[in-house]
Amino acid sequence: MRIGILTGGGDCPGLNAVIRAVVRSAYLHGDEIIGFRDGWGGVVDGNCSELTIDHVAGILPRGGTILGTSRRSALEHRGIVAERFTEHRLDGLIAIGGNGTLYAANEFARELPIVGVPKTIDNDLSGTDRTFGFDTAVQIATEAIDRLHTTAESHYRNLIVEVMGRNAGWIALHAGLAGGADVILVPERPFSLDDVAARVLKRRSRGRGFSIIVVAEGAMPADGELVTKGRLDPLGRPLLGGIGHWLESHLEERTGAETRAVVLGHVQRGGTPTAYDRVLASRYGQKAHLAVRDHQFGTMAALRGSTIELVPLEDATSHLNVIPDAELDLAEAFLG
DSSP states (O other), X not given: OEEXXXXXXXXXXXXXXXXXXXXXXXXXXXXXXXXESSTHHHHHHTOEEEEOTTTTTTOTTOOXXXXXXXXXXXXXXXXXXXHHHHHTTOSEEEEEESHHHHHHHHHHTTTSOEEEEEBOTTOOBTTSSOOBTHHHHHHHHHHHXXXXXXXXHHHTOEEEEEEOOSSOOHHHHHHHHHTTOSEEEOTTSOBOHHHHHHHHHHHHHTTOOOEEEEEETTOOBTTSOOOEEEEEOTTSSEEXXXXXXXXXXXXXXXXXXXEEEEEOGGGGTOSOOOHHHHHHHHHHHHHHHHHHHTXXXXXXXXXXXXXXXXXXXXXXXXXXXXXXXXXXXXXGGGOO
């Protein structure tokens, strides 16, 4: 069989592990893998080349993606995408990506043989218990919080750590819990600035002269608006960023304590994937390749419990995977 593969959307630790697993699984079965450059844009442009076992040697621990990636849409080029399948004699295509990439994959899968692999550090894709890249992002954020604890304590400061998370606060919640944050703010639950200030002041009244606040970029004050950079991202959405510095100024004013914000930004996406993400991504890649061989198209490899299963692609994009209220309520016991 001849099988195409692409990586779309934001880069993510573990992408190369998926590519490697697909190629190695294909090698065992005598299949050919055609790698498209820069996501769906590479399919539209016909920018591709064969991936052999030699091409994926040594890429397992590497961050990013050897295929490159982009957020370019291909939905307005349906005819061209179909032509690429004929031109390159593809028996199937494996699309690795997040909400945007898999939304397009689901649309194309109505007519073309496509299998998806869930990828996002935000862990906000439905249909799967966990996306690869999330564990690495949480580990990076936790290490940063651990380091910030010492300077916060030494200088009696409030330190605000802004992490990624547009609609879902999984990174903020898990890194905040792991890093011993005093306050965690997530998009799922608008926050009261008065409540945050009260938590900080209460901690100081107990003789603890510093506080760590972890906030997702999409977190929003209950009586305010989403903090953005005033321009749109490549998908036409407001570009988020700035909630940390917004909190810095308002919290310092209300508490009278020196407050500083640290924005982790794209450092959460980069670098070497954790062992967990390498294994999960590898399992996804192998499952996706075998799904193509079995003609189980219109599906996505998904983690369900401890096993990798196939679920309908539409399950991944039907709604966002946000933190349940019950889990947020449980986290309250670790705050303040």
